[in-house]
Amino acid sequence: MAGNLPDTALELRSLVTSGGTLELSLHEVPVPTPGPNEVLVRAQASPINPSDLGLLVASADMAKATVAGTPDRPVVTAPLGKGSLGALSARLDQSLPVGNEGAGTVVAAGSSDAAQALVGKTVAIAGGAMYSQYRAIDASGCLVLPDGTTARDGASSFVNPMTALGMTETMRREGHSGLVHTAAASNLGQMLVKLCQKDEIPLVNIVRKPEQEELLRSLGASHVLSSASPSFSTDLVEALKATSATLAFDAIGGGPLASQILNGMEEAANAKAGEYSRYGSSVHKQVYIYGALDTSPTVLTRGFGMAWGVGGWLLTPFLQSVGGETFGRLRARVAAELTTTFASRYTREVSLADMLRPDAFNEYVKRATGEKFLVTPHAST
Amino acid sequence: MAGNLPDTALELRSLVTSGGTLELSLHEVPVPTPGPNEVLVRAQASPINPSDLGLLVASADMAKATVAGTPDRPVVTAPLGKGSLGALSARLDQSLPVGNEGAGTVVAAGSSDAAQALVGKTVAIAGGAMYSQYRAIDASGCLVLPDGTTARDGASSFVNPMTALGMTETMRREGHSGLVHTAAASNLGQMLVKLCQKDEIPLVNIVRKPEQEELLRSLGASHVLSSASPSFSTDLVEALKATSATLAFDAIGGGPLASQILNGMEEAANAKAGEYSRYGSSVHKQVYIYGALDTSPTVLTRGFGMAWGVGGWLLTPFLQSVGGETFGRLRARVAAELTTTFASRYTREVSLADMLRPDAFNEYVKRATGEKFLVTPHAST
Numbered sequence: 001m002a003g004n005l006p007d008t009a010l011e012l013r014s015l016v017t018s019g020g021t022l023e024l025s026l027h028e029v030p031v032p033t034p035g036p037n038e039v040l041v042r043a044q045a046s047p048i049n050p051s052d053l054g055l056l057v058a059s060a061d062m063a064k065a066t067v068a069g070t071p072d073r074p075v076v077t078a079p080l081g082k083g084s085l086g087a088l089s090a091r092l093d094q095s096l097p098v099g100n101e102g103a104g105t106v107v108a109a110g111s112s113d114a115a116q117a118l119v120g121k122t123v124a125i126a127g128g129a130m131y132s133q134y135r136a137i138d139a140s141g142c143l144v145l146p147d148g149t150t151a152r153d154g155a156s157s158f159v160n161p162m163t164a165l166g167m168t169e170t171m172r173r174e175g176h177s178g179l180v181h182t183a184a185a186s187n188l189g190q191m192l193v194k195l196c197q198k199d200e201i202p203l204v205n206i207v208r209k210p211e212q213e214e215l216l217r218s219l220g221a222s223h224v225l226s227s228a229s230p231s232f233s234t235d236l237v238e239a240l241k242a243t244s245a246t247l248a249f250d251a252i253g254g255g256p257l258a259s260q261i262l263n264g265m266e267e268a269a270n271a272k273a274g275e276y277s278r279y280g281s282s283v284h285k286q287v288y289i290y291g292a293l294d295t296s297p298t299v300l301t302r303g304f305g306m307a308w309g310v311g312g313w314l315l316t317p318f319l320q321s322v323g324g325e326t327f328g329r330l331r332a333r334v335a336a337e338l339t340t341t342f343a344s345r346y347t348r349e350v351s352l353a354d355m356l357r358p359d360a361f362n363e364y365v366k367r368a369t370g371e372k373f374l375v376t377p378h379a380s381t
Numbered sequence: 382m383a384g385n386l387p388d389t390a391l392e393l394r395s396l397v398t399s400g401g402t403l404e405l406s407l408h409e410v411p412v413p414t415p416g417p418n419e420v421l422v423r424a425q426a427s428p429i430n431p432s433d434l435g436l437l438v439a440s441a442d443m444a445k446a447t448v449a450g451t452p453d454r455p456v457v458t459a460p461l462g463k464g465s466l467g468a469l470s471a472r473l474d475q476s477l478p479v480g481n482e483g484a485g486t487v488v489a490a491g492s493s494d495a496a497q498a499l500v501g502k503t504v505a506i507a508g509g510a511m512y513s514q515y516r517a518i519d520a521s522g523c524l525v526l527p528d529g530t531t532a533r534d535g536a537s538s539f540v541n542p543m544t545a546l547g548m549t550e551t552m553r554r555e556g557h558s559g560l561v562h563t564a565a566a567s568n569l570g571q572m573l574v575k576l577c578q579k580d581e582i583p584l585v586n587i588v589r590k591p592e593q594e595e596l597l598r599s600l601g602a603s604h605v606l607s608s609a610s611p612s613f614s615t616d617l618v619e620a621l622k623a624t625s626a627t628l629a630f631d632a633i634g635g636g637p638l639a640s641q642i643l644n645g646m647e648e649a650a651n652a653k654a655g656e657y658s659r660y661g662s663s664v665h666k667q668v669y670i671y672g673a674l675d676t677s678p679t680v681l682t683r684g685f686g687m688a689w690g691v692g693g694w695l696l697t698p699f700l701q702s703v704g705g706e707t708f709g710r711l712r713a714r715v716a717a718e719l720t721t722t723f724a725s726r727y728t729r730e731v732s733l734a735d736m737l738r739p740d741a742f743n744e745y746v747k748r749a750t751g752e753k754f755l756v757t758p759h760a761s762t
Binding site for chain 2: 054090253254259270277279282289290292295297298299301303305306308309310311313314317
C-alpha cells in the first residue's frame with residue numbers, strides 16, 4: 001500500500017425518493033482497501049456522457065432544481081417528471097454512485113501479481129461510481145494507458161471508443177458493408193467519422209442542424225446530410241445508393257427518422273434489384289436505436305418490404321456477446337489510437353462540487369452537441 | 382408421359398398496367414413438358430391465402446372492379462389505389478401467374494428416377510403459379526402425400542403449416558420459450574394453437590373480436606385475449622407473466638399493438654427481476670411482423686428498455702436460412718400430421734373462372750377470419 005492515503009474521500013450520489021424528488025449530493029465515504037486482485041485508483045478525470053445522465057438526473061426537471069448545503073457540499077433537489085416514479089421504482093430511496101468511466105493513477109494494489117504490476121500506472125477504467133475520488137477495481141478491468149498519455153487523455157477511453165468500435169464490429173458480424181449514423185456531430189459521431197475513414201467504411205452522417213455539417217466535413221466526412229434540409233429525403237437516398245449502407249445506428253429514437261432511413265435503404269436496394277418481389281427487396285435493412293434524444297414514439301411507415309429490423313443496441317450486452325478475445329482486441333486498439341482516432345475534446349472542466357452548481361448542470365443536462373464536460377474529482381472548487 | 386394430355390390449359394393471370402389498372406383474366410397457355418428432373422402436376426386444389434392477395438389484387442380497389450369478357454373467360458378490371466404505382470413499378474405491364482401452393486396428381490414425369498418415382502402420386506407443391514390447371518415442377522419440390530390423403534387435404538400443406546412450424550422453430554433458435562400470436566383466430570392461428578398444444582409451448586393468443594375468443598378456446602387454447610376488451614392491457618401482462626413469452630408474431634403490423642406487446646413483456650420481465658437497471662430488463666423481447674392487416678404505421682412507445690427488436694418475418698427466407706435438413710424435417714412432420722395438427726377448413730370452393738366473379742372476389746379480398754376459399758382449377762364453372 002502507498003502511504004498518505006486519506007481514510008475518507010468524496011463520492012457523488014444520486015437519490016430518487018419515493019416522495020418524487022431527485023437529490024444530488026457529495027458523500028464522505030471510506031477509501032476502499034483493495035482486495036487481493038484489486039487496485040485502488042485515484043480518479044483524476046471522468047467525462048459526463050449522455051449515458052451518465054439517465055442515472056444522474058433520472059427524469060427530474062432540472063429547470064426547477066434548487067441548491068442548498070454549503071459551497072463545498074452543495075445539495076441539489078429537483079422534482080421528478082410526472083408519472084416517472086413507476087419506471088424508477090427499482091431505484092427508489094437508494095443513494096446511488098454515478099459515472100460510467102474515467103482514468104487515474106493506481107495508488108495501491110492487492111497482493112496478486114496482476115494487481116501489483118499496475119502500481120504507479122495511469123489506467124482507464126469503466127465500472128461505474130467514477131464521480132468519486134477513489135475507486136477500487138479488479139486489475140483485469142484496467143486499461144493501462146501508453147506512456148505519455150495523461151488521465152485526461154484516457155478519461156473517455158471506454159464508452160465512446162468502444163461504442164464506435166462496437167458499431168463497426170456489429171456491421172461486420174451482421175454482414176453489412178456500410179453505416180448510417182444519426183445525431184452524427186456528437187463526440188461519438190466525430191470518433192466514428194475518424195474510425196470509418198481509417199477503416200475505409202462508407203458512412204452516411206445525419207445531423208440535425210446545418211452548422212453541424214461543416215464540423216463533420218472538416219473532419220473529412222464525405223456523406224453529411226441535415227435532416228432539417230428540404231432535400232433530405234432525396235439526399236438520403238442518393239447517399240444510400242452511393243454507400244450501399246444497410247445498417248444504421250440511431251441516437252434519436254423517436255419520430256419518423258428510423259423509418260425514413262429504412263425506406264431510403266429499400267429505395268436504394270430496389271434501384272439495383274432486377275426482379276419484382278411483392279415482399280420488397282431481399283436486402284436486410286437494420287436500424288439499431290442506441291439513444292433516446294427524442295423520447296416520443298418511433299413511427300415506422302412500413303414501405304420497406306419484409307427484410308428489416310429495428311431494435312435496441314447497448315454497449316454492455318454487445319461486449320458480453322462478443323467474448324473476451326474480441327473485447328481485448330478492441331480495447332488494445334483504443335489504447336493505441338487514444339490521442340488520434342479516439343481523442344475526445346472537452347469544453348469545460350468541473351470538480352465534483354461544481355457538478356452540483358446550476359451554471360454547470362443547466363448546461364450538461366442539455367446534451368448539446370459540441371459541449372462536453374470533464375469531471376476532475378480532486379480539483380479544489 | 383401419360384397420354385390424353387391437352388396441348389393447352391387455363392392459367393389465372395394478374396396484370397398491373399402503367400395506366401394504373403389491375404386486370405385479372407384467364408390465359409390459355411401451353412401445357413408444359415417436364416424437364417428431366419421435373420414432374421407435371423394436374424393441379425386439383427389450391428387455397429387462397431392472405432399471402433396470395435398481394436400479388437393477385439395488388440393495391441387495387443376491388444369495390445370499384447368491373448367484370449367483362451365471357452362467363453368462361455371473365456376479365457376483371459379495377460383501379461389501383463392512389464400513389465401505389467411507385468411501389469409496383471417492378472411488375473408493371475407483366476402478366477403474372479398467381480397462387481403460392483396447391484396439390485394435385487403427377488400425370489407426367491421427366492426421365493430421372495426421382496421424377497419417374499412420382500408418377501401417379503398425389504403431391505403437394507409450393508412454387509407459385511398454382512392457380513393453373515397444370516404445373517411443371519422439380520421433383521424435389523414435391524411433398525408426397527400419405528396414402529388416403531386427397532389433393533384437397535394437401536392443398537394447404539405448405540404456407541400455413543410451414544409458417545406455424547417456422548414460428549416455433551424460430552422461437553427455439555432464438556432462445557425464447559413461449560409465443561404471442563396476433564390475429565390468432567386465423568386458419569394459421571388455429572393451426573398454431575394445435576401445434577403449440579402438441580409441443581407444450583406456452584402461447585398467448587390475441588384476437589380482435591370477442592366472438593373469436595370462443596373459437597380458440599374450443600380448440601383448447603389457454604390464453605386468449607381480445608384487444609377490444611377494456612381489460613386488454615392488464616390481461617396481456619398477466620398472460621405474459623404466466624407464459625414468460627418473449628417472442629411475438631404479429632399479422633397486423635400497424636398501430637400500437639407491437640408496442641403494447643413489448644411493453645407488456647417488459648413489465649412481466651421486471652416483475653421477476655431483482656436489481657434496478659436504468660436500461661430496463663436484460664430480457665430480449667422480440668416482435669416479428671409477418672402480415673399487414675393494418676397498413677398504417679407501426680407506433681412504438683419505447684417503455685421496454687433496450688433489449689428489444691421488431692422486424693419483418695417471411696417464410697421463404699426463413700426456410701432458406703435453416704438449411705435442407707431442417708426443411709426436410711419440417712415437411713415430413715406436415716405430411717404426417719396433415720389431417721390433424723395441420724388440417725385446414727374451407728368455407729367455399731371456386732373454379733378459376735369463379736375467382737373472377739364479384740360474389741367471390743368481394744369476399745376473399747376481405748381476408749375475413751374463418752372464411753377460406755379453395756380453388757379447384759379443373760372444376761367446370
